[in-house]
Amino acid sequence: MRLLDLQIMPEGHRGWGSETFEFGDDITQLYGPNGCGKTPVIHSIAFALGYPVRYRDDILENCASAILRAEHDGKKIEFERRLSTSFHLKCTFEDDEDPHIFYNEKDISEFLLTRLGISGDALTSNRNEPTYPYISTFLPLFYIDQDTGYTSPYKSPTTFIKDQFSEMVRLALGVPAKHAFEKKRFLIEKKNELESLNVSIVNKEKFIERLEEQIEGDEQSSAEIDSELQRLTAELDNLRSSVDATSDADFVLDRLIREKNSELLGLESQIRELESRINGFKRIQDEIEIEINTLSLNEESRRLFSSFEDICAQPECGLFLNSSESYGKNLLYLRDQIKDLDRNTKFQEVRLDEYKRAGKKLSKEIGTLKQDAEKNESDLETASLITAISTITRSIIDLQSKKDKVERVETEKKEYVEFLNRRTSLQNDIASIQGGAGESDLRVLEFRSQYKNKIIDWLDVLSTKNVSREISIDSDFNILFGSEKLSQFSGSTLLRVVLALRAAFFEIYISRGGDSIEFLIFDTPRQHDIETKDFAAFIAKLKSFCREHQAQIVFSTTEYHYESGDNDKEWLPTFEGFEQPMFLGEIELEQPTHQA
Numbered sequence: 001m002r003l004l005d006l007q008i009m010p011e012g013h014r015g016w017g018s019e020t021f022e023f024g025d026d027i028t029q030l031y032g033p034n035g036c037g038k039t040p041v042i043h044s045i046a047f048a049l050g051y052p053v054r055y056r057d058d059i060l061e062n063c064a065s066a067i068l069r070a071e072h073d074g075k076k077i078e079f080e081r082r083l084s085t086s087f088h089l090k091c092t093f094e095d096d097e098d099p100h101i102f103y104n105e106k107d108i109s110e111f112l113l114t115r116l117g118i119s120g121d122a123l124t125s126n127r128n129e130p131t132y133p134y135i136s137t138f139l140p141l142f143y144i145d146q147d148t149g150y151t152s153p154y155k156s157p158t159t160f161i162k163d164q165f166s167e168m169v170r171l172a173l174g175v176p177a178k179h180a181f182e183k184k185r186f187l188i189e190k191k192n193e194l195e196s197l198n199v200s201i202v203n204k205e206k207f208i209e210r211l212e213e214q215i216e217g218d219e220q221s222s223a224e225i226d227s228e229l230q231r232l233t234a235e236l237d238n239l240r241s242s243v244d245a246t247s248d249a250d251f252v253l254d255r256l257i258r259e260k261n262s263e264l265l266g267l268e269s270q271i272r273e274l275e276s277r278i279n280g281f282k283r284i285q286d287e288i289e290i291e292i293n294t295l296s297l298n299e300e301s302r303r304l305f306s307s308f309e310d311i312c313a314q315p316e317c318g319l320f321l322n323s324s325e326s327y328g329k330n331l332l333y334l335r336d337q338i339k340d341l342d343r344n345t346k347f348q349e350v351r352l353d354e355y356k357r358a359g360k361k362l363s364k365e366i367g368t369l370k371q372d373a374e375k376n377e378s379d380l381e382t383a384s385l386i387t388a389i390s391t392i393t394r395s396i397i398d399l400q401s402k403k404d405k406v407e408r409v410e411t412e413k414k415e416y417v418e419f420l421n422r423r424t425s426l427q428n429d430i431a432s433i434q435g436g437a438g439e440s441d442l443r444v445l446e447f448r449s450q451y452k453n454k455i456i457d458w459l460d461v462l463s464t465k466n467v468s469r470e471i472s473i474d475s476d477f478n479i480l481f482g483s484e485k486l487s488q489f490s491g492s493t494l495l496r497v498v499l500a501l502r503a504a505f506f507e508i509y510i511s512r513g514g515d516s517i518e519f520l521i522f523d524t525p526r527q528h529d530i531e532t533k534d535f536a537a538f539i540a541k542l543k544s545f546c547r548e549h550q551a552q553i554v555f556s557t558t559e560y561h562y563e564s565g566d567n568d569k570e571w572l573p574t575f576e577g578f579e580q581p582m583f584l585g586e587i588e589l590e591q592p593t594h595q596a
Contacts, residue, residue: 001072001116002518003028003552008044009064010587011083016062017587023519023554024569026546027539030556030583036573037583038556039146042523044068045554046143048079050089050108050135052157060084063584072116072515109134116516118171122181124162128188130181131161138168139517141509144502146523151494152486153479153501166476172509172516175443178476187430194426197419204416211409213350215402222410225403232396256391257369264362267355274352281345288334288341295330448473450508455479458500461541463534467497492529499525499538510551522555535560543568 003023010017030038040059047053048068060083068079075094082088089108092099102108114120125131140156148155154165161167162179452471468482489497506520539562542553564570575585
């Protein structure tokens with residue numbers, strides 16, 4: 001968008017207005033002494049586009065509206081905005097049937113930025129909520145306010161977008177946003193889900209561990225337990241229906257005793273294996289403790305050696321730096337190993353206690369069965385049958401209880417595996433969002449490289465001294481001059497550096513084909529902070545650039561007077577004032593002021 005002309009309309013017949021100011025194709029200069037009204041005029045350019053401007057009361061009382069005419073893609077645009085405390089802006093695009101009326105900055109921002117081809121995707125606010133760029137966030141890349149604009153490479157009246165400067169630069173360059181809300185929202189949701197899932201996984205691990213502690217005897221699957229239950233149930237049915245029930249009962253008792261003895265042997269074998277494992281953990285732990293003591297002795301020796309001036313003449317000689325770092329890492333690793341061993345040892349000790357209790361229970365059951373078998377030899381025939389039935393019934397009940405616990409463990413383990421798979425999927429999703437250098441990243445890297453070189457060029461044009469040319473620019477476009485930040489500069493140095501930054505960005509933006517905004521506005525730089533010859537060289541370089549790339553520069557000045565050339569315009573105060581000529585004055589209108 002290029003600027004064509006600007007006019008300020010008076011409020012009533014005795015209000016203040018201006019002539020129609022035409023913009024130069026290259027340079028437009030507002031020249032006049034302090035107090036002649038340059039600032040309200042230059043503010044009106046941004047104001048007509050929807051930018052928030054605070055005028056003094058006399059301007060609001062005497063001026064009705066600002067009318068700005070511009071051109072974009074070969075079509076003319078007219079902006080008319082009332083100078084009042086309420087927002088009222090009329091925008092008319094050539095070929096549109098009706099004008100567009102706006103009552104807030106949000107709506108005109110969405111409409112105008114979209115018409116100018118600027119991405120309308122949602123960004124992320126400082127509160128992690130969806131938000132969109134405003135005129136007041138985008139235009140400060142191209143409009144330098146007199147009061148605050150000369151303190152940083154970007155100064156917006158509102159800051160509500162996360163990494164706002166970075167996002168506006170990306171928007172201007174046509175590079176995807178760093179914090180696009182849909183992407184950011186998706187990432188936030190995935191991270192929250194991953195965090196919740198990690199908690200669930202830890203809780204699930206502990207719950208499965210407690211369930212396994214409650215299962216006595218061998219580790220069996222639910223299918224194996226179910227098969228054994230079916231066999232015992234069949235035997236119980238046979239006992240009830242068998243003609244020679246007493247004989248069968250004796251046989252069952254003998255078989256149960258053999259099975260219980262076999263189960264007891266298995267438990268005893270597992271107990272010995274657990275005891276051996278626990279002893280092994282303790283031996284490893286003792287060896288690690290010895291290793292830790294050895295490391296500590298080595299570190300003490302290092303400290304002793306480093307205290308000798310013959311070995312380390314300087315306090316920070318760095319001779320033992322690697323060994324010190326290695327000591328810290330090894331010590332941390334060994335401490336972690338001890339924690340893991342302690343946790344495993346405690347878990348195995350709990351299982352050992354469970355197995356021992358199960359073994360005692362089995363031994364007691366075997367003793368009872370043997371007593372019953374001996375008693376059956378002299379008791380009535382039915383006693384043997386009753387004993388066998390009660391024993392099998394008790395075994396069925398115990399197995400059913402064990403089966404329920406094993407099935408619960410299997411169900412929990414299945415869910416646990418699902419949790420692990422879901423966690424892997426979430427981690428992949430997050431990595432895909434955060435990682436990878438795509439085309440946009442390469443374009444940002446290219447811009448940063450060009451930006452650095454152009455900043456150096458413009459610093460030289462402005463004869464900027466005492467500022468390092470060893471410039472580094474991070475991914476958010478924050479700049480370091482050697483080891484110094486921009487905030488460490490002041491006075492003439494700060495002004496020169498800011499002018500260099502602004503010009504460097506604008507040159508790269510226009511050179512890369514940027515046409516949404518094709519003008520750069522400087523609202524009266526503090527010229528007492530910069531020598532006239534340096535500022536003249538700065539404007540001359542801008543003139544050369546504008547002629548080559550069809551860009552526009554608008555600046556107001558008090559002391560330095562630019563000699564206008566071809567395609568330039570100079571705006572001068574022409575209304576008679578009390579002490580000096582003014583840019584605004586009473587105008588006799590041929591027709592009533594249009595009230596938008």
